[in-house]
Amino acid sequence: MAVITTSVHPNGLEYIEVTSELCYARILLQGAQIDSFIPKGQAPLLWVSSADDYQPGNGIRGGIPVCWPWFGQHPNPGWPQHGFARNRQWRHLSSEIQDEVVTLKFVLPLLEADRRFWPHNTRVELHCRFGQQLRVSLININLDNHPVTLTQALHSYFPIGDIHQLVARGFKGAHYIEFGNGPYAQTTDDVHFVQETDRVYNGLGDEQQLQTPHGVIVVKRAHSQSAVLWNPWIEKSQRLSRFNDDDYLQMVCLEAANVREDAVTLAPGERHELTTEISWQI
Secondary structure (H helix, E strand, O other): OOEEEEEEOOOOOEEEEEEOOOEEEEEEOEOOEEEEEEEOOOOOOOOEOOOOOOOOOOOOOEOEOEEEOOOOOOOOOOOOOOEOHHHOEOEEEEEEEEOOEEEEEEEOOOOHHHHHOOOOOEEEEEEEEEOOOEEEEEEEEEOOOOOEEEOEEEOOEEEOOOOOOOEEEOOOOOEEEEOOEEEEEOOOOEEOOOOOEEEEEEOOOOEEEEEEOOEEEEEEEEOOOEEEEEEOHHHHHOOOOOOOOOHHHOEEEEEEEEOHHHOEEEOOOOEEEEEEEEEEOO
């Protein structure tokens, strides 16, 4: 029978654990960040650096950080990279169990201090569905009387065993920007990794695969025509905080996103739902 429990990390971060006949999962209230998802009888589907010490105020280096209400570096100097949602305390709204599938819902309370970054009347929720697959939906509702534009991503870190053996598939026909250059046409379906990779794809199909030495990870997206593919490689790994020098060998990020020309503009009263679903290919 599915069990939902709430606990506190030794460093003070509150989290919710899900244990069911289908999976094990854990989500931190800080950032509403899932840091573990393990389908029953299968390997973990999310990666977290062993160098991360789970300090309050820092987004965890791994799992699924929520990038909102902007992705990447904001044009205003000093504003937090990838927005402020990943470092804020979210509120647990509800839990539901149906046929061993657990759904948890969270909302981000906007603080007065956040008005500096986001002077809009909006509501953002995260809905997480834990079964044999993991489904995560980031929901935006514009409660204001004017249009609101945002970019966002579900910054998923995947365990891939060996970056030299990884093949990422499902990219043919899209275009990408890398290190501020492009757009480049993706003429092959496969992407191999031989150096730092930091690609923002647009015009992408709704499913990609990560072929690893341990199996194929399937990554699906909905209401997203863009995605980010990232591995820091050798030199950047040495500069990243809470990241081991050799962690680049074991991880890759493939992120459901709404960025660049895929940015979301919500009319007053409009709702948008960015969804990613991940699973091992059976």
